Amino acid sequence: xxxxxxxxxxxxxLTEVVVRSDLHSxxxxxxxxxxxxxxxxxxxxxxxxxxxxxxxAMTNAVKHGNCNDPNKTIVVRYFVGPQRVVVMVRDEGCGFxxxxxxxxxxxxxLERPNGRGIMxxxxxxxxxxxxxxxxEVWMLKQRQEASP
Amino acid sequence: MSxxxxxxxGFNLSAETKGDIQLVSLSGSASMEHTDDLRQRLLELADxxxxxxxIDLSGLIFVNSAAxxxxxxxxxxxxxxxxxxxxxxxxxxxxxxxxVTNLDRLIPIFPDLKTAHAALSKPKSG
Numbered sequence: 597x598x599x600x601x602x603x604x605x606x607x608x609x610l611t612e613v614v615v616r617s618d619l620h621s622x623x624x625x626x627x628x629x630x631x632x633x634x635x636x637x638x639x640x641x642x643x644x645x646x647x648x649x650x651x652x653a654m655t656n657a658v659k660h661g662n663c664n665d666p667n668k669t670i671v672v673r674y675f676v677g678p679q680r681v682v683v684m685v686r687d688e689g690c691g692f693x694x695x696x697x698x699x700x701x702x703x704x705x706l707e708r709p710n711g712r713g714i715m716x717x718x719x720x721x722x723x724x725x726x727x728x729x730x731x732e733v734w735m736l737k738q739r740q741e742a743s744p
Numbered sequence: 745m746s747x748x749x750x751x752x753x754g755f756n757l758s759a760e761t762k763g764d765i766q767l768v769s770l771s772g773s774a775s776m777e778h779t780d781d782l783r784q785r786l787l788e789l790a791d792x793x794x795x796x797x798x799i800d801l802s803g804l805i806f807v808n809s810a811a812x813x814x815x816x817x818x819x820x821x822x823x824x825x826x827x828x829x830x831x832x833x834x835x836x837x838x839x840x841x842x843x844v845t846n847l848d849r850l851i852p853i854f855p856d857l858k859t860a861h862a863a864l865s866k867p868k869s870g
Contacts, residue, residue, distance in 0.1 A: 619777045644806065644837050647775075651808045655776045701846040707820060709813035712845050716809055719844050744844050 597727040603736045605682045610673040617662040617670050622654040625672040632676040638739065645720035646681055646737055652713035653685040653733050661687030661731055681737040691730025719744045757785055764794045765864050771803030774811040783814035790818045795827025798860040801834035807841055819851050832860045
């Protein structure tokens, strides 16, 4: 899947990083992206939101997509510009259907220990979309948008 | 009585018992490489002699959904054992995550340890 047309970034502008599928290696792209955001003057709230959304995507990729198999890899593509940040995360799994996840904020689901990752990504990013298979997520953070 | 600390790069959990309440202090970033340890440690504390836990979040600068899951699991374990779990003085960024997920409706939040200690010390009605 190419970068969504309305994300305002061309494929050729993206930096690609491939990491081993474990929770320590999965931190590597996060440092690069957050450091670049701070260098370009994004505030702490924007950096927090991006870190949160990216951690959720990477955790899903390691644990659910790649089933904790360290021999698999995760592909991250990103762009940090003055007005927006775009991040893509793709794992080697079969994907899932994000539309069928229960709402974790309802009374019935409040005590469930899992199921908040996608909701947090959607809350802290301007836009989140998945490819058809569900193993690739694209996230857009506009600079001027406030945190939830 | 003090429990040993779990210290790893960028994240720290310490716990001490005061009366029949356990005071847990979290600091740093509860990010993905730390949340499995966080969950295990909180469940051990909830399974301990005193299932009343106040978690001081004043030093915590980052929390993700897996850390929230650890809090919920410990909260449930405390309740199953007739106890309670509460949060104390989270920073703005963390309290925002608790509000977005509605967990501020599930787990009480107190402004300071004294208030939390008083609330947990009250006999439960019913």
